[in-house]
Amino acid sequence: MSQAVTPYLEMSQAIMDAGGEALKKCYQCGTCTGTCPWTPITHFNIRKLIRFGQLGIDGIEEFMWGCSTCKYCVDRCPRGVEIIDVVTAIRNVYSGGGMLPQTLRSFVGSMSARGNPWSGDQSKRNDWAKDKYPLFSSDKEYLFWTCCTVCYDPRNVRLAKATAEILNQSGLSWGLPDVEVNCCGESLKKVGDLELFERLKNNNLQYFNKKGITKIITVSPHCLSSFKKDYGGDYQVVHFSELIASLVKEGKLVPRKDFGGVKVTYHDPCYLGRHSSVYDAPRAIIASIPGLEFIEMGRNREQSMCCGGGGGGLWMEKLKGERLSDLRVEEALATGASVLLTSCPYCITMFEDSIRTLNADDKIKLMDVSELLLESLEINIDEPVADTCNV
Amino acid sequence: MSFEPKILGIACNWCTYTGADLAGTTRLHYPQNVRVVRVMCSSRINPSFIFRAFQLGADGVLIGGCHPGDCHYNTGNLYARRRLATTKKILEFAGLEPGRLRVEWISASEGNKFAEVVEEFTMQIKNLGPQSKLKIQQ
Amino acid sequence: MLKKTAIENISQLAAVLMEKGTLLAPVKEVSCHNFAEISDPQKVDLKFYNTLMSPKSAFFPHREDFVKYKVGKPLSEAEHTILNLKPAFLFGVRPCDVKSFEIMDIHFNAAGIIDPYWRARREATTIFGYAYDINQPVDSADFYNTLGIYAADPEGSDIFMVKKDKELLLKSITPKGEKLLAELSALEKASSGDEKYYEDYIKKGKDYKTRFTCVDSEVIAKKIESIFDNTDFWTKMSAACLSCGICTFSCPNCYCFDICDDTLFGKGTRSRVWDACMFTDFTLEASGHNPRTQVYQRLRQKVSHKYSYHVRKYGVISCVGCGRCTRQCPVNIDIYSIIEAALKA
């Protein structure tokens, strides 16, 4: 069989038209591949993906799902190529016609049919709250945007409750969205379904406009990034940790419980860190909690490693040995910490999985920063929480 | 009698005027409708010159400067580009045919380009017909 | 003689006048009325309070060409403009504006300084004064009462008109008016009721009040003279003034002008064009020196000229209280308030 290929520039143009314009700037130095966390453990090669895209070479589809949009390569790229846009565009162009991996089909299907990725009933979006918290109305200052994952995923529901409870303590004026809203669509966009993403976005924007929303708090860094960069509405949006860190600083929230020297480490979620440049707020909250010994992992802040859950990775199966979350949990274990903290529901899901498969449940406990804070505020979320993330 | 338009040319000394001379030196023939005013730099062109030219009855105004980056005064034509673009938008919104004002970068070595531009622009103005909107009615 | 016509038939009257000569009458523009030479009798429109611009341009146009010449040719070849005027009818002038013509005559039509252009126009023109509608509210800017003028003053008009419901009553005031009115066969004869209505209207006109303050021309002239150096006062009065030319251009009594030469393709015209003392370059001298660079100096000049210097020189205030300058001023400067303040200053 001939090894010769012919450039297929129409395809290349299609990628550029789908938002991958930056493609043409790449000079193939390989910095991205060298930086990519997947390079050492999988066959995914981001530079090659771009190269194939530049010339429209066949075979590109085989490795286009490898990227988890952690943005490490984008920050390092000497040409300023918006690589995530390229990946998104390639997925958009090629994922039609049955190219979507099986696991992502149910994800996209649920998004399309129910407006959330977890096949949850839209009307039950706020069931976790048990009417304990108010819905947003025009007299409220903030809309507290709960991610679909914290609304429907049983492990992450704990996050919803913890954050809501802390907000209640904070004295801020806030409310939950009505059930008519849907997923922010961030992962869906990265998976390449730009058309469906537009639909979700417009539905949410309509809600924001109707309600006159001017300030939004998000639990998930993914929603944060989407509202900030993809939506372009006239509102301010902050991550929960940013807001809470400032309240802690002002003394409006005072962590009391002393943990007596327990060692903790913190994982920077890609979408909070590199995507939104929030590094200090969660650390400030951790520092405010008495009796913690905080240890940084080797790769932290701007250089943090990805959990693998972004860019649709949360809904894709990875073989053992090809999971970033496993590596990250091992890194956390190596610090000697007994609590691994993070501040993203996707990271929570990924790490819970890894801790279980690595049989490390007894060595390390996974918590969201808000959960730890809640504990330190000495507030109990009354009912027992299901300790599973199976849906 | 067919319509012979009066076109005012304004050319910078260093590039376009020299290019126009070159067209002559190489005996390129082109229509005689353009009358050229020589200025030192295309940036010398005050937008009011252009308004005035149309008031004086010019059917078209052709402006020539050095290619961007080649200005004898380094950046004059880059200012001129912005100012003339704005002038053109103003004339257009006033209702004058935008095709009556043309800006071309013609270097000292582009005698043929000068001839071509004059030929083309003269045709274009002939097609547009006489300019009577801004022309002062005596 | 008193005649009348239905206001809705005004265009018939207009048509007749147009046959006799040039008709200048109020026409409606987008958001105001102005006097204009009528080419379509339907355009004459009496549903106005007062015109935006004063009717002075009927005799003193914004631009008046004097001489045409050729560049590079001897002066002897230059041509002077000669007016060959048809009879003209200035129709629908409010009493205060009619009064202004008399004041303007001092400058253009008095012994010693006769302007041929003004005089020719003035003589060719029959003035149809038109009383304010005393059944409508007075505009808050007006203050002609202060200058001794009333809403239905026939003085100065050749023919004076008052509105009677849907009719217009026309009364001849001067022999010139009388003669013309007699010729206007399109008009109906007025009844005795109309006569009475007219007389009553003129009387009631006195009770139709504009703003009023007691201004004795000698007193005000002296007062203003005495506060010439009160820079604080004038600075305060002019703090908002933009020094645009609206007040002077719309004023029926401002008569300043500039002589301009304009040439095009070797043909020149020398003309007289309105100027305004509020413009910075009004007093710019050839040397580059300008005695009035400050806004307060210019506003002081305008007020002083009207209420002091003019009184000193000609014995009369050069203002008829028509309210145009106040109404049109983009920053609501009110000459009436300035006079009131000056009296107290």
Next chain:
Amino acid sequence: MSRIGVFVCHCGLNIAKTVRVSELAEFAATLPDVVVAKDYKFMCSTPGQEMIQHDIKQYNLDRVIVTACSPLMHEKTFRKVIENAGLNQYLLTIVNIREQVSWVTTDIEEGTAKSKALLNGAVYRARLLAPLTSRVIDVNPDVMVIGAGIAGIQAALELANTGKKVYLVEKNSTIGGHMAQFDKTFPTLDCSACILTPKMDNVLQHKNITMLTYCEVSGVKGYVGNFDITIKQKARYVDHSKCNACLACTEKCPGKGVSEWDEALVKRKSIYIPFPQAVPQKPIIDRESCTFFKKGKCRLCEKVCEQKAIDFEQQDTFIDVKVGAIIVATGFDLMDTKPLVQYGYGKYPGVYNSLEVERLFNSAGPTSGKVTMRDGKEPQSIAILHCIGSRDKNHHEHCSRVCCMYSLKFAHLFKEKTSADVYQLYIDMRAAGKGYEEFYNRLSEENVKFIRGKGARVTESTEEPGRLIVEAEDTITSKFMKIPVDMVVLSPAIVPRAESKDIGRLLNLSTDKQGFFMERHPKLAPLSTMSEGIFIAGVCQGPKDIPDTVAQALGAAAEALTIVVNDKMELEATTAMVNPASCCGCQNCVRVCPYGAPGFNYEKRVSEINEALCKGCGLCASVCPSSAIIARHFTNEQVLAEMEGLMEF
């Protein structure tokens, strides 16, 4: 009323063939203010010229219009003609009816008609022309060179050899610049010191060069031909007029400072000369590390100095000089690579930058030319990483141009001096100079491993402490590589000297995006700047190698010479001026002028134009909203009148 003479040239048949010249002259006679109009076969011939001069006198003409060929051809000729007849040369108008009429048409009707229109425009314009006089200024014959690296040294020597007095200003305590730090130079591998130190010595000995080391330019006034410069002589605390360079002080000094010369690889004394061949060979005291300045006692140097040259009381002093031209050769810095945390510079002792490595190779360097690392060991494997911070949107977009070649030089020297394996991690290998490709080829033969991929990260090996792992993709095989090495050499971006910003501000030089000085024209005036009389040479204009730097230095010297070789200089007469009565103080002119000619008089609130700086482009006149700027010879009235004349017929 003016008196205009119109002279129509036939140019043989060149014009007369397609323009009815006599008809044109008759037409001219009918135009306003034209008192005489003639046509003649060759107006530029001696009889033609004499006819014009004769008529000027006979008809008492005060304007002359020559209707002939392009002004670019004979404007100068005819200006002289009328000047010799007593008329100001700017009262001449040329109507171009050859290049722009007769040669571009075959139709005599068209040609004649267009000529009439052009002539009419000229008459309209001529009536408004004003006589102009050029100003002549004295030129100071001296030159200042800022920066005494190879560029500055070369330029100074060249000028001094022509007999011009040169002030060579250097901020360091020695001249020589970066080149003096190098060991070998690519691609010929000749010894840097061997070719540079003789030049440094020449500078010291040259009677026409005033060397001002440890000095900074602190003030510049004036303009081309007449710059007034203030130079700050920083306190050395050693009186160099007394010092005999015995260096007993240095020997005894207990203070320890960081050796800038050796790129901080070693310490030096607090009273020191940077390196043995330094020029001048006289020490200075580094206030920061000196024990006396720090603690208030010591003064050992003072005690041992027989010449009594030590002066702890010395202050900064200021020197004023006047020069006619300035050459700026301020050179470069390497970018600081510490913020690029992925490469571990400053964190891992095994990571070096290129200047440090230059010093390692140098026999006068901290290791006496032996390649040993900070831990004293000889590296067994070395990776050289190209394009660190160059060609990088996040840092510097430009290519630093010399890194490919010096990296190859390093590889060669490593191979020569050690038994190490050498890797070159590059994006593109750029070897376009004379002998460069051959050098690249030679290195391949020396068994250097070339990896086509940019180094992505340097980490420490977990197994072998101290060993470094270089991570990169070899884009040729698409393999992700982890290369264990002992030593990593970074080739950082070359950036302008940090101080060049201040120099630029003082001299009104513009800089490009990266901070390199902008040349007046990228092709045709690469050494001139927008400031007349100021020239640039070497890396301060953009990264370049030594041969190019030297060539530029010689060019800049020649450019400077063209100014100071004359004792007088004529300024442009067609400059712009401000009518202060009309100036509205918007400062548009100040903002747009590339030459800095207009300045704002804050007291009078009006702009003023320094005519010595004005080049007469007229940009200021067109951006002046109140028409206060008069662009002489192209005034608004003149242009409008010409337009009117052109459009009349």
Next chain:
Amino acid sequence: MTDFKKIEENLKTEAGRLLKEGLVTVVLSYGKGFDENHPMPYAAKTIADVENIVFNQYCNYNMARYLVRYPQGTKIAIAVKAADSRAVIQLIQEEKVKRENLVILGIPVQGMKNPKTGEVIDSKTTCGLYNPVLYDILLGEEVHGQKNALPYEVLAEYEAMDKDARWEFWEKELNKCIRCYACRKACPMCYCDPCFIDQSKPKWADKAPQSPGNMMYHLTRFHHLAGRCIDCGECSRACPVDIPLYLFHKKVAKECEEMFNQKAGMSIEDKPVLVDFRVEDSDKILE
């Protein structure tokens, strides 16, 4: 809706405080006119003057117009609405005033009216913003959550016109001009004295209100304000013959924003676009 009385009170309080503490020597704001519907631009210089300050929906004046009237260095407090604040920014850019000499009293406001017609003019003739872009002290609640008034929406109708119809429109409108120059005098950016049109060397146009001179005056003025007009609408409001100058200024502003990616008077760091350039400006703008 804007609480005009509240703003008036705050304006008085702040004006009084600033004058009392000697922080400024003049407060540029709005004062009583000859009746309530006719407020005036007002310069309060003493504490007693503060009583005369008013604020209502007819206070359209752009007080930035008066800034250049005071000698350099005068400490001035100035009341600004959204567009007015942009004028202040633009004047700072052009170095006509210095930031440090100003105390900017920001007025967020909605519902300003044209005194002649009573029509609300928030977006039609003004820049469509409700909140000042730059201020030191805010005199009311910022307006949020309101639909942003689109400043260029009014242009659509005119852009869609055939060019001949547009010419006819402008010829008719501009021929109404009586050359009283209220437009340039009301304009905060028209600070030239003399204006080009007043020059006699060169004489750009006739002084009389006739078509050629009117065209030259207005077209050139549109150019002089290109990239500088901050869309306050004062030229149109001042115009006694109601020429919709704002339409033309808006159009030029819109084009400049599209061509040069910069909106006038939004940042004191900017440089006016027509005395600036970028090498990467496209030649397409000339097409």
